[in-house]
Amino acid sequence: MPIPATMIAIVTTGQGGLDKLERQVVPTPTPGPDEVLVQVLAAGVNNTEVNTRLGWYSTAVDADTERLAAEGQEFQADGGWNEQTPFPFIQGTDCCGRVVAGDDALRGKRVLVRPCQRGPDGFASWQTSWMASDFDGAFAQFVAVRAAEVFPIDSDWTDVELASIPCAYGTAEAMIGRARVSEGDRVLVPGASGGVGSAVVQLAKRRGAHVTALCGAAKADRLRDVGADDVLSGRVGQPGWDALADRLRDSFDVVIDNVGGDAFPAMVDALERGGRYVTSGAIAGPDAALDLRSLYLRDLTLIGTTAWDEETFPNLIGYIERGEIKPLIAGTFGLEQIAEAQTQFLEKEHVGKYVLVPPPLEP
Numbered sequence: 001m002p003i004p005a006t007m008i009a010i011v012t013t014g015q016g017g018l019d020k021l022e023r024q025v026v027p028t029p030t031p032g033p034d035e036v037l038v039q040v041l042a043a044g045v046n047n048t049e050v051n052t053r054l055g056w057y058s059t060a061v062d063a064d065t066e067r068l069a070a071e072g073q074e075f076q077a078d079g080g081w082n083e084q085t086p087f088p089f090i091q092g093t094d095c096c097g098r099v100v101a102g103d104d105a106l107r108g109k110r111v112l113v114r115p116c117q118r119g120p121d122g123f124a125s126w127q128t129s130w131m132a133s134d135f136d137g138a139f140a141q142f143v144a145v146r147a148a149e150v151f152p153i154d155s156d157w158t159d160v161e162l163a164s165i166p167c168a169y170g171t172a173e174a175m176i177g178r179a180r181v182s183e184g185d186r187v188l189v190p191g192a193s194g195g196v197g198s199a200v201v202q203l204a205k206r207r208g209a210h211v212t213a214l215c216g217a218a219k220a221d222r223l224r225d226v227g228a229d230d231v232l233s234g235r236v237g238q239p240g241w242d243a244l245a246d247r248l249r250d251s252f253d254v255v256i257d258n259v260g261g262d263a264f265p266a267m268v269d270a271l272e273r274g275g276r277y278v279t280s281g282a283i284a285g286p287d288a289a290l291d292l293r294s295l296y297l298r299d300l301t302l303i304g305t306t307a308w309d310e311e312t313f314p315n316l317i318g319y320i321e322r323g324e325i326k327p328l329i330a331g332t333f334g335l336e337q338i339a340e341a342q343t344q345f346l347e348k349e350h351v352g353k354y355v356l357v358p359p360p361l362e363p
Contacts, residue, residue: 001361003037003100004028008359009140010338013088015055018339026090029136029144036102036147038111039361042163043138044094045341045354046195047281052085052133085133092138093131094355095145096162102147109152110159112317113138115166116174116308117149123310139335141358151317161327162320164353168195169316169325171280172203172256174308179254179278183208188252188270191259191283192228193219193351200256202226202325212252215351222351226328236262245269254278264288271300278303328352335359 007028013020031037051057095113099106115137119127131137131145153162181187187204191197192213204211205227213220213228220231234244248270255267255277261284268277268290277300282288294300319325330350333341335358345354 001363003142004361007141008335009090010092010335011088012053012091015053015085015087018342020053021338021342023336026140028142031102031144034146034148035144036099036106036150038095038097038113038143038145038150039100040092040095040097040138040141040143040358041110041159042094042096043092043335043356043358044163044165044167044195045338045345045356046093046167047283048093048130048167049091049132049139050342050346052091055085086135090136090138090140090143091132092140092143092356093133093167094163094353095131095138095143095166096159097138097143099150100142103150106147106150106152110162111150111152112162112166112313113143113145114149114151114170114308114313116170116306116313117146118307126307128307139338139356141361151313153317153320155320157320157327160329160332160355160357163355164195164327164329165316165320166313168353169199169203170308170312171196171258171305172199173315174305174312175256175278175280175303176200176203176207177309177312178303178305179256179276181207181209181254181256185209185253186212186251188212188214188248188255188257188267189228190214190255190257190263190267192223192231194258194283194348195353196258196281198223198226198328198352199325201228203319204254204256205229206319206324209254219351222328226326236266258282259284260288261285262288264290268294268300271298273298274300276301276303278305280305330354332357 006025009026011022011024093115115131117129187209189200193215212230213223217233234241245266250272252270257267257279258281260282330352335356341354
């Protein structure tokens, strides 16, 4: 089938509410000399797309994502990952697709796109460029990306299942690697029912860790299904939280936490002496209290991760192809149902990932 001159895309026109997500017919991108054109088969929904649209990454914002989405705020020029977000542009960090133009060796192959891409110095630098935050992403029928960031995959997973992997599992694998999780480690995972949290459960268990998941009681069985050894429930400010925090104290080698907020002190206290705390998010809010005496008197290590290591994404491809992990799909929507998908996403009642499917191409 010839490549159409135009395509359907969801264009994020600026910072703000769901009204900033517009269905538009736009020119199909033309790949450059080192790029390929990928027909998008499915695209996952992530916190980062919502956060970028809301400007949550600005240091002027102290609210959690859910409250910021409900209340709104004035535009923050520094609300993107790196520099000012390039509105209007196409979001969509997760992409399962098929190469239709560009590199002859890749053409026709089903692929996953690595969303965390390094700068001109590659993995020798911490500089990153993120698909759908710094340049156009996969909420469209086609996306142009560097050929070096495209990974063919041999798997019987569906397109939707594959599209649940790149951002969440890449983030999880990067944190696990940076925290040096290994066999026998006792790992605590707050927010374990989300896309990243459920990925952490699987990937830490794959390395032989003993994994304790924190999530709502109604989600416990699904977390056990993907490998959690123990599942505990409780939230800051609710009955039973103090007892739970006491139970967790001095019990873990590693805490992998993308929740943050008011629960942060309890997560630090959950580490035994010499423990490692790692984060790449702050769903419950970016401001957290830390008693520095806990940090230095107990020889703790605090680790932040954004840039992925060189082996992170190839590792995931191998895990999928060898059947060492499995997808966890919360629901599927058409691309043009993105507002409904993001609304349900922010309600946090789901386990795993929501995935969008673009409309089929016109014959």
